[in-house]
Amino acid sequence: MERTTTATTRPVTVLLERPPRQRTLSSTVIEFLRHSPLNLLGVVLIALFLFLVVFGSVLAPHDPIQPNVALKLQPPSSTYWFGTDELGRDVFSRVLSGAKYSLGIAFIILSIAVVVGTLVGLIAGYVGGLVDELLMRLTDLFLAFPALVLAMAIAATLGRNLQNTVIALTVVYWPWYARLVRGQVLWLKEREFIEAARAIGASPWRIVGRHILPNTFAVIIVQLTLDVGYAVLATSGLSFLGLGAQPPTPEWGTMIAGARTFFRDAWWYITFPGLALTLTVLGFNLLGDGLRDFLDPRTRRR
Amino acid sequence: MDPRRPEESLALLLAARSGRLTRRQILSRGLALGLSTPTILALLAACSRGGETPTAPAPAATPQPGQTPTGRRESTNREFVVLFFGGVPDLDPQSAYDNQASALFLACYEMLIKLKGESTFDYEPMLAREWSHNDNFTEFTFKLPPNAVFHDGSPCDADAVKRSFTRFLKMGRGPVNVISRFVEDPDLQIQVVDTTTIKFVMTKPQPLFLAAMASEYGPLIVSPKAWDEHKTADDEFAHDWFSQNIVGTGPYKPVELLQQERFVFERFEQYHGERPFFDRIIARVVPEDATRRQLMETGEAHACAYINPEDLLAMKQNPNLQIVEYDTTEVDWIRMNYARLNAKARQGFCYAWPYQEVIEKVLRGYAKPINGPIADTVIGYDPSIPTYTTDLQKAKQLLSEAGIKEGDTFTYMYSSGDQTDAAMAQLFQANLAQIGIRLELQQVERAALLELAYGDTPPEQRPHFMSGGWWPDYNDSWNQIYPNYHSDSVGSKGSNAMFYQNPEVDRLMNQLKDAATEDEIRRLTGQIVRILTWDDPAAIFYAQIKKATVLQKDIRGYVPNPIYINSYNFWAMWREAL
Numbered sequence: 001m002e003r004t005t006t007a008t009t010r011p012v013t014v015l016l017e018r019p020p021r022q023r024t025l026s027s028t029v030i031e032f033l034r035h036s037p038l039n040l041l042g043v044v045l046i047a048l049f050l051f052l053v054v055f056g057s058v059l060a061p062h063d064p065i066q067p068n069v070a071l072k073l074q075p076p077s078s079t080y081w082f083g084t085d086e087l088g089r090d091v092f093s094r095v096l097s098g099a100k101y102s103l104g105i106a107f108i109i110l111s112i113a114v115v116v117g118t119l120v121g122l123i124a125g126y127v128g129g130l131v132d133e134l135l136m137r138l139t140d141l142f143l144a145f146p147a148l149v150l151a152m153a154i155a156a157t158l159g160r161n162l163q164n165t166v167i168a169l170t171v172v173y174w175p176w177y178a179r180l181v182r183g184q185v186l187w188l189k190e191r192e193f194i195e196a197a198r199a200i201g202a203s204p205w206r207i208v209g210r211h212i213l214p215n216t217f218a219v220i221i222v223q224l225t226l227d228v229g230y231a232v233l234a235t236s237g238l239s240f241l242g243l244g245a246q247p248p249t250p251e252w253g254t255m256i257a258g259a260r261t262f263f264r265d266a267w268w269y270i271t272f273p274g275l276a277l278t279l280t281v282l283g284f285n286l287l288g289d290g291l292r293d294f295l296d297p298r299t300r301r302r
Numbered sequence: 303m304d305p306r307r308p309e310e311s312l313a314l315l316l317a318a319r320s321g322r323l324t325r326r327q328i329l330s331r332g333l334a335l336g337l338s339t340p341t342i343l344a345l346l347a348a349c350s351r352g353g354e355t356p357t358a359p360a361p362a363a364t365p366q367p368g369q370t371p372t373g374r375r376e377s378t379n380r381e382f383v384v385l386f387f388g389g390v391p392d393l394d395p396q397s398a399y400d401n402q403a404s405a406l407f408l409a410c411y412e413m414l415i416k417l418k419g420e421s422t423f424d425y426e427p428m429l430a431r432e433w434s435h436n437d438n439f440t441e442f443t444f445k446l447p448p449n450a451v452f453h454d455g456s457p458c459d460a461d462a463v464k465r466s467f468t469r470f471l472k473m474g475r476g477p478v479n480v481i482s483r484f485v486e487d488p489d490l491q492i493q494v495v496d497t498t499t500i501k502f503v504m505t506k507p508q509p510l511f512l513a514a515m516a517s518e519y520g521p522l523i524v525s526p527k528a529w530d531e532h533k534t535a536d537d538e539f540a541h542d543w544f545s546q547n548i549v550g551t552g553p554y555k556p557v558e559l560l561q562q563e564r565f566v567f568e569r570f571e572q573y574h575g576e577r578p579f580f581d582r583i584i585a586r587v588v589p590e591d592a593t594r595r596q597l598m599e600t601g602e603a604h605a606c607a608y609i610n611p612e613d614l615l616a617m618k619q620n621p622n623l624q625i626v627e628y629d630t631t632e633v634d635w636i637r638m639n640y641a642r643l644n645a646k647a648r649q650g651f652c653y654a655w656p657y658q659e660v661i662e663k664v665l666r667g668y669a670k671p672i673n674g675p676i677a678d679t680v681i682g683y684d685p686s687i688p689t690y691t692t693d694l695q696k697a698k699q700l701l702s703e704a705g706i707k708e709g710d711t712f713t714y715m716y717s718s719g720d721q722t723d724a725a726m727a728q729l730f731q732a733n734l735a736q737i738g739i740r741l742e743l744q745q746v747e748r749a750a751l752l753e754l755a756y757g758d759t760p761p762e763q764r765p766h767f768m769s770g771g772w773w774p775d776y777n778d779s780w781n782q783i784y785p786n787y788h789s790d791s792v793g794s795k796g797s798n799a800m801f802y803q804n805p806e807v808d809r810l811m812n813q814l815k816d817a818a819t820e821d822e823i824r825r826l827t828g829q830i831v832r833i834l835t836w837d838d839p840a841a842i843f844y845a846q847i848k849k850a851t852v853l854q855k856d857i858r859g860y861v862p863n864p865i866y867i868n869s870y871n872f873w874a875m876w877r878e879a880l
Contacts, residue, residue, distance in 0.1 A: 067732050069663035086612070086725055160745060242718035242745040248728050261591050261721040265616050 032294050039290035045283025049276075052099035053107075060093035064250045073266045083268035085258065087248075091269060094250035095276050101251040103280055105162060106231035109169040110224055116170070117177025118213075118220065124178065125185025126208055136182070139175040147172045148234060155243040162251070165244040169234055173227065180223055184216045218295055226288030229281035236277055252277045377856060377877040380581040384870065385594045385606040388748070389562035389587050392476075394544035395522035396469060399476035404518040405607070405869040409567050409583050410453070411522035411550035414444050414463070414515055422631070422679065422777035422865050425516055429458070429523055429551055429574075439507040442515075446498040450574040453548070453555040456527035458574075460500040464492045465526040473539040477520035479785070480775045483815070484511045507818055513776035518866055520775070525549040553578045553873050563587055579859075579876035591721070598623060598852050604877075605860075607851045607868035610722060611666035614850050627668075627850045628862035631677045631782075634669070634771035635841035636714075636730075637800040641761035643704075648839040650700030651767075653693045654737065655842045656729040664725045669845035674831035675772070675783055677846045679864050681820065682779030682827030687835060690842075698737040708738030713765035715754070718745035723769050726844075741767075755799035768799060771847065773867055779827040780814045787811075787830075787840050802840040807833050856880045 033040045057064075062080075071088035074080055082091035124135040142150070154168035188194060189212065197207050236253025238244035245251035247258070252273040259270035386405075392398040395407045414430040425433075430444040450458035468488040471478060484504060485491045493501045504511065515521050524544060532543035548556040553575065554567035565585040569578060586603065588594045595613045597603040599620060609617065618625050636655070638648045661669050673689040676682055714730065716723040724745070731741040744765060746754070755768060774782040785791050788811050791798040807830055814826040834840045849867055853860055859875040 065732075067729055069659050069729065072663055086721070087728055242747075246743045246745060247724050248731065248743075257719075258721060258724065261610060262612060264592060264595065265612070 032290065035294050036290055038286045039294070042283050042286025042288075042290055045279055046287055049099055049103055049280050049283065052096055053104050054100075056096040056099040060090075060096045062090035062093040064089060064093040064097040065248050067248075073262060073269070075266075076268050082272040083266065085255070085269050086262060086266075089248075091255075091272050094255060095252070095272050098250040098252045098255065098273065098276070099280075101162065101245055101249060102232050102236055102253065102277065103228075105166060105235045105251075106228055109166055109173060109231050109235070110227055112166070112170045113173035114177050114220060114224060117174040117179075118181045118216070120174070120178040121181025121183075121216075122185055122208055122213065125182040126189060126204070126212065132182075135178070139178045142171065142175040143179075148237065151234060151238060152241065152243060155238055160243050160246060162245050162249070165235055165238050168238070168243075169231060172234075173231065176227075177220065177223070180219060181216050184219055185212055188212050188215055222288060222291045222295060225284055225291055229284035229288070232277065232280050232284070374858070374876070375879045376579065377879040379877055380579065381584065382580040382582070382605070382857075382872070382875065382877075383584045383586060383603045385597060385603045385608065386585055386587050387589055387591075387594070387608040390565070391561055392545045393548055393559065393561065394475070394524075394541055395550070396466075396473060396477075396520060396524060397475035397541055397545065399519055401868055404866075406565055406585055407522055407550075408518060408552070408866070408869050409554040409872045410548050410552040410556060411524070412552050413518070413521050414523070415512065417516050417863050417865055419861050420628070420863055422863070423513065425512060427575075429463075433512070435512070439509045439511065440504045442502045442504075442511055443495070444500050444502075446500065447574045448498055449572075450551050451572050452525035452527065452551055453570060454525050454528055455572075456525055458523065458525075458551045459497045460494040461497070462526050463500050463523055464488070464494050465529070466523045467492055467521070469524065469526075469529060469539055470520060473541065475541070477517070477775065480514050480517050480520040480781075484508050484514060506816070509818065510776065510778050513778060514781075516865075517775040518869060523551055554583055575873070578873045580872065583872060589719075598854075601854060604854045604857060605851060605870065607849070607870075609850065609852050611664070611668045614668065614852070615666055617852055622855050624853050624855050624857070625850050626853060626860060626862055627848060628864065629679055630773060630847050630849050630864045630867050631679050631777065632771055632773035632847040632849070632867060633672050633675050633677050633782075633843055634769075634845050634847055635675065635843045637768045637770055637802075637841045638839065639761055639764055639766045639768075639800045640802045640840070641800075642764075642766055645838045646700050646704035647706055649836070650697045650704060650706070652690045652835075652839050652842050653697035653700065654730065654733050654739075655690070655692060655844055656726075656733050657690065657692055657844055659729050660726050661845055664722055664729070665845060665847075668848045668850065670848065672843055672846040674835040674843050675786065675841070676779050676827060676831055677773070677864075679777075679846075680774060680779055680782060681777055682814075682823045684824060684828035684831060687828060687831055690835075692733065694733060694737050697733075701737070701739065706739065709740065711740040711742055712767065713742045713744055714767040714769075715744045715746060715751065715765040716769045717748040717751050719748070726769070756794060756797060758794050761801040764800065767842075770797075770799070770841075772797070774865070777865060779823060779830075780811065780817075783827075783830060783834070784811055784815070787834055800840070802834075804833060804838050804840075807838075 033043065067087035067089060069088050071084050072086055074084040076083045080090050080092065082095060085091055085094070120135050120139065124132040151168040151172045154171055155164050158164040158167060194207060194211055197211055235244060236251065236256070239251045239253030240257040242257065245254045247254060255273040256270055256277070259266070259273065263270045386402050388402065390398070390400065390403045390406060392400065392403060395403070395411045398404070412429040414428060415425040415433060416428040418424040418426040429446060429450060431447050432445040433443065435442045446458065446460060446463065452458055456462070467481070467485070471482055471485060471488045485502060491503050493503060495501050502511065528543070528547070528549040529540050532540035534540070546559065546561070548559065551574065553570055553573045555570040556565070557568050558564065558566040564587060567583040569581050588597060591610050591613065594606050595609060595617065598606050598617065601622065614625060617623055638651060643651070657671060661667070661671065671689050672678070673687040678685070714727050716727055727743050731743060734741045754764065755770070772782060772786055785796040786798055787802045787807060788796070788798065789803040789808050790796065792801045792803065810826050810830045814823065814830065817823045817826055835843060849862070851860065851862060851868070856878050857875060858878050859871070861871055861874065
């Protein structure tokens, strides 16, 4: 796989290996967490931010939207843990509420991209021939542009809001999954167990649905965990540029964009949303790297 | 002169002639002394004639606190670096209608006359050495220096000046209205008397002509030789060439013009006037607010007029910097879509604007409330017109009467990256949310916003609200209102971006254009402003802007002017050895 865009992932090379039958899910998870302390850190960070996606708005001690300019740019205190912004809103409440935008949007984007990409990859890889050619040239068309530039162009054309950010980034991400899945399908469909299934008269639907698709999941999951971090960054990046979430939405990128004017005199305003973004991306990168190493027999410790 | 209080009247006359008082101050003090309006107008005339026959060939720096006009201790550092926030795509001074461009032009191009010091009605020489007019303001004569040359070495005589004005008027771009209001036919109305004398003949009395000639937008003199050399069959005015090159008569000539990056000028040795202090002027384009502040604080830049209010308050504490604050003629407003909002709705929205919060907490005092599009520094300002204050109950009632229901959504567009605009928009949004109205904020690039505002997009496809602001090209209420609210100026024909079209306003504005006395100007302007603000509101007029320019502490001679906003009097500025 060639992936040469900015801030992109390293190529994922996973040699599929079916786990021993006696290993349960919980024992696998425990083994993964013990594999490296960084895995544990990644999982903890992700758990924390996933919790905020669901409960962030409920936990916010103050209204994250309603301005109160009398309290503008207050430093962190026992009332306002992360200080206040230029309109007197509590930065802590906005960071908590912002998780569902920054991280939630990234999940939506990747979910759609995975479904579309997997579907295209499966069809192209399994059917082959002209269909493969056509679908792959279409994929190449999207891959030919630098990801963020393409997303900016789409977002700017469609209009500046979060819905269009989702569309723009989905368009950018699905081709990677199409390529990835197609490669896996090409490799899998020559394997003996597929040949065997075909020999006993299994229908193409059954072969794809029961044998090929489940065997691509591991690769997709690893790629997905690596991509979540970048999708969060891209969502915030578009918002930072004014192409994504619009004020007063407490999206982290929008907050950082608003805060950069004040960073000399109100360090807290840019620091905390920046920190939230950094830790989220760090968490997913640690998990992605950990999973890749864990699933790759060449790097996995026995 | 009023015989009852001769001493005070004489003092007022002397103050008027010396240029110490503005036109408005003369008027108010005259009225306080019990002088009749004709007497005050005579005083104002005396005031403006005070600059007609200057003896000094070029101005000297106005003394500032800590400055010694004679025997000054000059620094050996003769480079001056100013900061801009964006590029200047059009360098043609007869086409660009852009504040940053005009700031550059004052280094390298010249008008015939310029505004004197902080006054908006007193003049001093720029290219012309002397000027005069007849009693009924129909003939204006300018005397040029015999040694004036353009940067390309060609002489700048009366013929060259006529050709430059002919190009400006016939090309008809950007700020042409500044002069075309007075001169429709340059061939007939501009007369070369001799090589150093040029006369402008009006078709009717035009007391504001000198004010317009001192505008930094448009009446700048370009080289006819360069025009001849670079015009083509497709571009008879060589606009493409002038938009990227500079050939004027100013004290500085261009060395490097990178329009999105920096502009470098060096002193022009053949300059006809007094030799300026700085050898080199560099204008750097720095889009980020924080970076501009940093460059000023580290001393890498020496002047910046584009610092946001929040940073200004912090920079005031820095002993290495001086902040020069000044009242301006600028009024900022939120245009309301005339085609999509009825009068009741627009009145309702005016009541929903957070006036006090914006002025105190967002603009941080660099503004004051205003009762319409005319600043209190502009002739025609009427203090009797009431000013809106926030009243959400009244807003709700009016919006309801206008047929607007709770939950209805409106759109507000502003330039991305402008944190002041973003903060104001969110406060307005919060106020409207309290009365059940949704306001959707739309950030767009500044270029896209300008294209939408000044393009031909129909009003139905424009947002409900758009932020903006304006100041006149010269001190005149018609010049402030006409491009923004006359039906002739809608869409690409002017700056009437929200298609405000009120026949009564049009009629009054047409009368105002020909008003001959200050009383008439004041009366008509008042009537127009009352309609624009209250009866059939065109915009939410939320503030008259106070500006500030930040300078390094060793810079001397800078004099701000309420009309030349964000510009510099490069010719008089210098650096003291501290």
